[in-house]
Amino acid sequence: MPIAKNTICLWFDKDAHEAASFYASVFPDSHVDAVHTAPADFPGGKAGDVLTVNFTVCGIPCLGLNGGDTFSQTEAFSFQIATEDQAETDRYWDAIVGNGGQESDCGWCKDRWGLSWQITPRVLTEALVATDAGVRGRAFAAMMTMQRIDVAAIEQAVARN
Incomplete structure (x- = not known):
């Protein structure tokens, strides 16, 4: 497998493989590509522990690094x-x-590993970049009242004159 020119590296305490497997089970064009163990002890673990996991989320190459609890998402x-x-x-x-x-608010949520996700319906994105300032404003105002985005409520807000 060729090495991608740009890969997102995500720091995990010790659960990179579990997180990558979860993402692969949820999102399309997502999979675990490789799991690599540490050749020697390291600050977050011991020789033989999973050190890195190459995975793909919606076509985007990622590397999960089990670096210990030094940093968090x-x-x-x-x-x-x-x-x-x-x-x-x-x-x-x-x-x-x-x-x-x-x-969280405005279509954001956080997974159990602390990684943030924006689950964003296209209707919202399109409204927020519309040429009509009224459409943008109504869509934005509706979004600001939501946690999970309600597609029907966004469509209704956009349709109002």
């Missing part, structure tokens, strides 16, 4: 997943939150 990095409808939005949201994650 932050909302400064998130995956933004575009969804087509409410059913797809609900499926991803429920998978992340239902697996030990937590809800």
Whole structure:
């Protein structure tokens, strides 16, 4: 397998393989590509422990590094997943939150490893970049009242004159 020119590296305490397997089970075009063990003891573990996991999330190459508890995830990095409808939005949201994650505002949620996800219906993204300032404003105002994005409510807000 060729090495990608650019790979997102995500720091985990010790659960990179478990997280990568979960992402592969939830999102399309996602899979675990390789698991590598440490050749010697390291600050977060021992020789033979899983050190890195190469995986893909929605076609994006990632590397999970089991580096120990020195660093934790932050909302400064998130995956933004575009969804087509409410059913797809609900499926991803429920998978992340239902697996030990937590809800946040404006379509954001956090998985049990602390990684942030934006589950964003295309109708919202399109409204937020519309040429009509009224559409942008109404969509934004509606979004600001939500945790999980309600597609019908966004469509209704956009349709109002």
